[in-house]
Amino acid sequence: MGEEQPIIWHQSTVTKQDRQQQNQHKSCVIWFTGLSGSGKSSLANALDQMLFSKNVQSYVLDGDNIRHGLNAGLGFSKEDRKENIRRIGEVSKLFVDSGQIVSTAFISPFREDREQVRALFPDGEFIEVYVKCPISVCENRDPKGLYKKARKGEISDFTGISSPYEEPDDPELVIETDQLTISQSVESIIHYLKQKEIL
Numbered sequence: 001m002g003e004e005q006p007i008i009w010h011q012s013t014v015t016k017q018d019r020q021q022q023n024q025h026k027s028c029v030i031w032f033t034g035l036s037g038s039g040k041s042s043l044a045n046a047l048d049q050m051l052f053s054k055n056v057q058s059y060v061l062d063g064d065n066i067r068h069g070l071n072a073g074l075g076f077s078k079e080d081r082k083e084n085i086r087r088i089g090e091v092s093k094l095f096v097d098s099g100q101i102v103s104t105a106f107i108s109p110f111r112e113d114r115e116q117v118r119a120l121f122p123d124g125e126f127i128e129v130y131v132k133c134p135i136s137v138c139e140n141r142d143p144k145g146l147y148k149k150a151r152k153g154e155i156s157d158f159t160g161i162s163s164p165y166e167e168p169d170d171p172e173l174v175i176e177t178d179q180l181t182i183s184q185s186v187e188s189i190i191h192y193l194k195q196k197e198i199l
Contacts, residue, residue: 012097019099023057026198029092029121030103030189033114033168034131035160036146037138039177039185040105043131046182047103047189056199058101061088076157082113089117096125101198109159111166124196128171129189135160137178 020026030047032040044060051058071087074080085108095102108114118126138160139147150158157163173192175185193199 016097016099023099025056025101026125027057027096027099028101028125028127028193028198029096029117030101030127030129031092031108031114031117032103032105032129032131033108033171034177035133035135035138035165036107036158037141037143038131038133039182040107040131042182043129043175043177043185043189044103044105046186050186050190051101054199056101057099058103059095061091061095061102061104061106076163078110078157078163081109085110085113085117089120092117093120096121101193107159107165109163109165111169114168124198127173127192128168129173129175130168130171131177132167132174133177 016027030044032044034040041060041062044062048058048060071084074084085106088104088106092102092104108117114128118128120126142148146155146158147161149155150161155162159165173189175188177185180188190199
């Protein structure tokens with residue numbers, strides 16, 4: 001075996017600022033966190049649709065979809081969940097560097113993991129949105145039948161039942177999906193993005 005070659009970061013010729021200028025909006029990650037069934041994916045996709053209609057360069061990274069490809073080999077142990085979120089953070093950073101607004105819909109139950117992702121971004125480019133919803137409501141919705149399986153012991157390490165969810169200490173936004181409609185929630189996020197001059 002030969003010596004390992006040093007890996008050196010190659011600086012892009014076209015910068016993030018160049019791309020933002022061409023797109024006529026800034027880029028950021030909107031990090032939706034919350035319990036299963038709280039409405040993260042619905043909200044991320046509704047926001048994406050609204051941004052697309054406004055000619056904003058945007059994309060959604062969804063927890064289930066990512067586990068079909070990029071993170072297919074990862075399970076749901078604490079270590080695998082940490083690695084899942086670490087990879088998503090790195091992919092999100094690439095999207096933000098490409099000048100896009102990327103929405104991520106991941107339970108991301110551990111505060112420390114979310115803070116490590118936040119540390120990848122300059123101030124103002126990581127927007128944590130706590131999709132807050134009582135577990136009783138999430139369980140009633142149970143769109144994938146996961147709570148039912150977790151209660152029967154068929155799923156181990158299930159957030160909110162057999163594994164903890166650590167609420168964000170100081171998120172940029174809290175969206176209470178048992179109180180607001182999806183369109184009201186999206187309007188609230190759009191208002192925030194305009195307020196912060198991202199849009």
